[in-house]
Amino acid sequence: MKRSTLILLKTLTWAACLGPAILLTYQAVTNTLGPDPTANIELTTGYNTLLLLILSLAITPLRKFVPRLGWLIKFRRLLGLFAFFYGTLHMLAYVALYAGFNVSAMLDDIAKRKFITMGAATWLLLLPLAATSTNWAIRKLGGKNWNRLHKLVYVAAVCGIVHYWWQVKPGVLAPMNLTISLAVLLALRPVLVWWQRRRVRPVAA
């Protein structure tokens, strides 16, 4: 891929990823977040966390099945870090707007309400992944360890989806699309292993 194309694509990805945050900021400043600003902020940041997490998980299968798309790897860290960015905004919005910085209220929530426990767990799982996202950390950890650690992203994604289901009312199916997307991506992993073996075998024989 040409360097200029890559720069263009990266710029577009940055713009798309920052879009919701810029929109929320604009709406907050102009007081146009809608009738229920708190819920708007919480839902927008939460939804984008899961969406970006799922998009980042789609990159590996895509590259493996379509070798021409190998360059997509250059976008995985970007998407992952933006997922963490929105997850952090989501967590901070809860701390500030729902719990009102009241520590005992937060502890009460985490102890009593499983959807909040699950949300907190998701953010805590993403934290070490974001922290070890630099080239320096990859070198320090070594590729193998780094890969092993970053398998946590699957756990985090599943926890995030469960958090969403536990948050909505029983009977509401809003998390369905994201759930199906994640399920497909997870189911693809064993297929991927088989696919790669199939391609390798003739060479070995």
Added chain:
Amino acid sequence: MLIGKPSDIPSSEITPRDAYEDYVNVRRSERRSFLRGAVAAGAAALGAERLGELFDPRIGALAGTKLDTVKSPLTTTGEDLTSLNDLTHYNNFYEFGVQKNEPGQNAGALPTRPWTVKVEGKVKTPKTFDIEALLKLRPLEDRVYRHRCVEAWSMVIPWVGYSLSEFIKQCEPLSTAKYVQFLSYYDKKVEKWASDTSIFWPYSEGLRMDEAMHPLTLLTFGLYGEVLPNQNGAPVRIAVPWKYGFKSAKSIVTVRFLDKQPPTTWNDQGPSEYGFYSNVNPTVDHPRWSQKTERRIGLPFYAQRKTTLMFNGYADQVASLYTGMDLRRNF
């Protein structure tokens, strides 16, 4: 769309209340003078307008039509009203979509005329009331009520209606009637969004007889002095201000008197989360959030949350209904 949700209407586009009223009045006087001016041509034009209603039910929507109202001593004073824009763009009416802004977009499909309310069950004789008759049954009162959703948000709404008890008297319930069930309109061809959920329709709600007979329980036909917008439960709903909002059934087509507690939609969906009584109670948490505080719709995101009041602030009037009851168990 890759990311994000559609933005809400910018505040610059929200029609202020008096500008809106001017608009409605001008429209009405335009129509009047038009008809006075040229009877024959006017009648023909009216015919054409009616013809339009056949093709687009929204043209026929009566929302915004002024109602003749009287003052009520049962009105709540001293709080800022939630704007008409917020009341009509932030709704839980899952038959028209589960997102708060969806009913405002989709409820135009609700056919509010002709409309009848069927009365059945433990009554002297089953009856059917036409909506026009219900509107004339008693003088319509302006009543401002606080409205507290189980989701921990709240509004202050200027409803229009009269006490449900006035209607119940006309139904002539038998002495064996202990509960009243309300069934909402349901037509899956009209309310195709309802199937985005796994909820069993039609929407069902219920009250104990003494709750239904309480003067605060309002049979509601309008808000802001006008006919109910469809997304707010047109053409007739109830408003029970000391209970969580979902108890106030919308777009009612059947009223059923029973000797036992009826099944109700949210109680069926999640019995541990939504009790039959669902009185506003800051001391009993929802399993997934505290009910101690609430956020008032329409305030900016940095606004302080409000303290939720027992029975939503109507304890003086209704607490006696529950004397001796364990409200923690009967939540």
